[in-house]
Amino acid sequence: MAAGISVAQCSRCPKPAILHQEYSGQHYCGQHLGQSIRKRFSKELRNTLVLPKDAHHSDGRPFRILACISGGKDSAVLLDLLVDILGKRRDVEIIAGCVDEGIDGYRAPSLECARQLAESLSIEFVTMSYEEMGYERMDEVVLRMPGIGAQHSEAKGLMPCSYCGVFRRQSLNAMAEKVNADVMALGHNLDDMAQSILMNLQKGEIERSVRLAPHTDAPIEGLAPRIVPLRWVPEQEIHAHAIAKGLPIHHGECPHAPGAMRQQSRSIVAALEAQTPGARHGLLHALEQIRELHRAANPDPHAEVTKCEECGEITSRQICQSCTMKRWLIESHSR
Ligand code: SF4
Ligand SMILES: [Zn+2]
Ligand SMILES: [Zn+2]
Structure with a gap:
């Protein structure tokens, strides 16, 4: 090793650390980082998915979890941990599903990573494309957006992700229905959560934040509730863990992402965290408190639902x- 350069040691063992947790002061080697993530994941899973000792349905079907994967690091870690923790239970079945948005150069390779991961864990893999859903491929949507914006004031200024987010949500619901899932697990991490909370606050949309997953404590009839067991784990830790574990992950960025509000929020959250380590946790804790207050003030959470x-x-x-x-989209086609 070059003079003057020293690698920090894991706070739990003599091995060299691969990650420094600024907000706690801890250093982790690959093994101990994995253990720590698994612990936080299990805790959130236990809190949001309360399974009876025998979770079989009365007709003998196992309880089915749809793990929504994308080929990226977060959902790879999600599926790997779900299989690790629940995979041996005979009364629980895990299926992996990936939405195909139709984005050239980005979705095909990531879909392959997702498929590979599911195969390596012996998990059934399903997909749902925007075309199957009756939308258009995202690449096509992007081409039609200027025309739609000129026609509808509501559509003016929308970014690709505004469409894609809505379409993905519906596609995930359709996929869950298709495989008869009891619950959907998503790979959102702490950074994603903090960004969403901040974006919703900026737009004055508290309701939207309150409706963020997990949904298991207030499920909507006919919709598989969503759980997000990685929501307390920072993105960087998930990334380091996925690499240390050698999970097949796709690193590419979506070509339609630039300019999205989330990009801006990402750098704000990163700056906040750098200034005040623990800020992301703070934002999510704040949301939990807002949720409590909201629940107390609105005893029927779905009163508005039609x-x-x-x-x-x-x-x-x-x-x-x-x-x-x-x-x-249909209108824009006929023009
Ligand atoms: S970055 Fe936007 S357009 Fe690309 S996949 Fe994500 S939501 Fe869709
Ligand atoms: Zn260690
Ligand atoms: Zn509709």
Whole structure:
């Protein structure tokens, strides 16, 4: 080793550390980082997914979890840990599913990583594409966006991710319905959560934050509730762990991401965390408190919920956003 350069030692063993947790002062080697992530994951899983000793349905079907994977690091760690923790239970079945948005150069290789991971864990793998859902491929949506924006004031200034987020949400719900899932597990990490909370606050949308997953304590009839067992684990730790474990992950960025509000929020959250280590945890704790207050003030969380006149999905409007966007796309086709 070059003089003057020293590698920190793991706080739990003599091995060299691969990660420094600024907010706690701890250093971790690969093995102890893995243990620490597994512990936080299990805790959140226990809190949000309360399974009876025998979780079989009355007709003998096992309890089914749809792990929504994307080929990226977060969902890879999600699936790996779900299999590690629940894989041996005969009364629980894990299925992996990936949404295909139709984004050239990005989705094909990441879908392959997702498939490989599922195969290596002997987990059934399913997909759902935007075309199967009756939307267009995202690459096509992006081409039509200027025309749609010129036609509908509501669509003016929308970014690709505004469409994609709505379409993905519906596609995940459809996939869960297709495989008859009892619960959906998503790979959102602490950074994702902090960014979403901040973005919603910025837009004055507390309700939206309150509705962020996990949903198991207030499930909506007919929709598989979502759990997010990695939501307390920072992105960097998940990344380091995925690499240390050698999980197959895709590193590419979506070509439509630049300019999205999340990009801006990402750098703000990173700056906040650098200034005040622990800020991300603080934002998520704040959300939990807001949720409690909101719950106390609104004992019936779904009082506002209605069904879309067109597709029957749960929505707060007459026609859900996904059906509205679908209409715009069809119209843009005929022009
Ligand atoms: S970055 Fe935006 S457009 Fe690309 S996959 Fe994600 S949500 Fe969709
Ligand atoms: Zn160690
Ligand atoms: Zn609808």
